[in-house]
Amino acid sequence: MMSASSMARRTHGLLVALMLCVSHEAGAVLPSTGGAAVPSVSTTAPLAAGEALCREQLPEGHTRPRVNESFPNRVYSGFAAYLEVTVEHEAAETVMAGGNQVQLASKDASTLERLGFILPNPKGPVTMQVERNATATPPNTKVRIPVLVLAKEPENKALTLPSLPISVARANGELFTLCTSPHAVTVEDPTSSTPDPKPKANPRPLRQLEEWTALKQGFEIGTLALIAGAFLAALFFLWRRRPKRLMPLPPPRPPWDIAFEELRELRRGELVLQHRFAEHYDKASDAVRKYLGARFGFDGLESTTKELVAGLHDAHLDVGTTNAVELFLRDADLVKFANRTPTEAECWLVLDQAEGFVQTTLPRPEQPTDDYSNASPREEPNQ
Numbered sequence: 429m430m431s432a433s434s435m436a437r438r439t440h441g442l443l444v445a446l447m448l449c450v451s452h453e454a455g456a457v458l459p460s461t462g463g464a465a466v467p468s469v470s471t472t473a474p475l476a477a478g479e480a481l482c483r484e485q486l487p488e489g490h491t492r493p494r495v496n497e498s499f500p501n502r503v504y505s506g507f508a509a510y511l512e513v514t515v516e517h518e519a520a521e522t523v524m525a526g527g528n529q530v531q532l533a534s535k536d537a538s539t540l541e542r543l544g545f546i547l548p549n550p551k552g553p554v555t556m557q558v559e560r561n562a563t564a565t566p567p568n569t570k571v572r573i574p575v576l577v578l579a580k581e582p583e584n585k586a587l588t589l590p591s592l593p594i595s596v597a598r599a600n601g602e603l604f605t606l607c608t609s610p611h612a613v614t615v616e617d618p619t620s621s622t623p624d625p626k627p628k629a630n631p632r633p634l635r636q637l638e639e640w641t642a643l644k645q646g647f648e649i650g651t652l653a654l655i656a657g658a659f660l661a662a663l664f665f666l667w668r669r670r671p672k673r674l675m676p677l678p679p680p681r682p683p684w685d686i687a688f689e690e691l692r693e694l695r696r697g698e699l700v701l702q703h704r705f706a707e708h709y710d711k712a713s714d715a716v717r718k719y720l721g722a723r724f725g726f727d728g729l730e731s732t733t734k735e736l737v738a739g740l741h742d743a744h745l746d747v748g749t750t751n752a753v754e755l756f757l758r759d760a761d762l763v764k765f766a767n768r769t770p771t772e773a774e775c776w777l778v779l780d781q782a783e784g785f786v787q788t789t790l791p792r793p794e795q796p797t798d799d800y801s802n803a804s805p806r807e808e809p810n811q
Contacts, residue, residue, distance in 0.1 A: 481536045482591040482607035487598070492606070493517050499589060499611040504618045505579040508554060513594055513608055516568045520599035523569035528555050530573055530592050544587045544615070546576040579615040588612050683722035687786045690715040695779055705770045706763050712778045713760035716785055720753070723789055733757045749788055756781055 486492055496514040503509045515523050529550040532540065540546070548554050557572040571594065579585055591607040598604070619625040691712065699708040714729060720736065721728025724743035728736055736757065740750045760778075762768045770778070 480591065481532065481540060482593040482605065484607040485605045487602060487604050490604070493596075495594075495606060495608070497608055497611070499575075499613065501612065502614045502616065503577050505577060505615045506618060508548065508574045508576045509613070511573040511575055511589065511592065511608065511611070513571045513573065514568055515571070515594060515596065515606065516566050517596060518598075519562065519567050522597045523560070524556070524558050524571055524595060525597045526595055528558075530556065531595070532593075540590065541578075543590060544578055544580065545589055546578060548574050548576055577613065577615055579617075585615050586612060587615055683719050684786050684790055686722075687715050687719035688783070691779055691783055691786070700772055700775050705772065705775050706767075708775045709760060709763045709770050709778055712775075712782045713757060713764070716753070716756065716782045719786055720789070733761055745789065749785070752781075753785055756785070 484492075494516040498512045500509050517523060530547055532547070537547070550556070554574045556574065557570075559570045559572075561568050561570070573592065575589060577587065579587065589611040591610055594606040594608060596604055596606060694708060694711055694715075699705075699711070717728035717731070717736065719728070720740065721731065724739055724745070726736075726739040728739075731739065733754065737750060737754045740753065756778075763770055
């Protein structure tokens with residue numbers, strides 16, 4: 429049976445492999461044994477025929493450039509080691525121009541993992557480094573490829589890093605591929621140098637931040653709804669404040685209609701029955717004044733009798749009607765300003781006179797023009 433110490437080392441080794449603790453090679457690579465024999469034989473299945481990860485392709489007539497490689501021969505399981513490749517090339521050529529990772533197909537990556545090696549994710553903290561030295565003669569490029577070594581067994585074992593492709597781009601755009609050499613490495617348990625190792629506690633949990641998609645979408649929709657509501661409210665406010673079309677005013681009443689209405693009100697005789705003869709006389713005079721001013725274009729109520737008569741002359745009212753209006757207004761002035769008290773009969777008479785003035789000065793309808801009024805009499809033929 430397996431001892432407790434061996435079980436602890438196995439458990440800790442698996443935990444380290446799962447956590448993928450990447451470190452620098454100074455802390456990950458063990459001292460070289462100077463070519464000592466490997467303590468155990470690798471149990472990893474070797475590459476099958478036709479399963480090579482790299483197939484070297486050189487341009488026709490082009491000699492293989494000089495390549496120097498180095499890879500540590502001892503490393504802890506679960507740690508990363510760097511494969512350093514220095515390629516001497518022509519000045520116009522570019523090494524590893526395709527990106528920051530060795531390009532492998534998904535099948536080749538699975539094969540590499542089966543052999544006990546993993547290329548770290550290029551988005552992580554450890555990436556491939558490419559250093560170009562254009563001043564050297566000949567120019568060279570140093571490529572440092574991080575390789576994570578994972579042994580499935582915690583005991584010491586020997587693994588072989590297979591050939592990896594190194595791409596080189598020529599000045600004319602042509603690409604060719606160089607293959608690195610296989611490298612043997614002895615993988616040791618990280619706890620092999622610790623007597624009676626104890627399992628370590630799990631690291632402190634980190635706070636998980638969850639994206640609340642529903643709240644985010646609800647906030648975005650709510651914000652858009654508020655903006656749309658504010659926009660519609662502004663449009664409604666501007667629509668309410670728009671200039672409104674006013675209703676057309678009704679045509680003014682003809683002044684004679686107003687005058688007849690006021691005179692009919694006086695003919696009801698309420699002022700006469702109350703013996704308010706002067707007030708009755710004065711209202712009848714004002715009705716005539718207001719009508720004549722509106723009819724012929726002046727202010728009849730604010731005009732004196734003399735000014736009103738002059739306005740009638742300017743309006744070319746016939747002389748007889750103008751004189752009759754002047755006598756009517758002067759008689760009304762005596763009642764208003766000279767305190768003459770008219771009789772009841774005069775009150776009814778003044779209404780007849782006022783209605784007569786209105787009736788006399790009504791506008792007459794236009795007579796149709798006779799087209800033959802100016803025609804010369806028809807000449808009769810000689811008999």
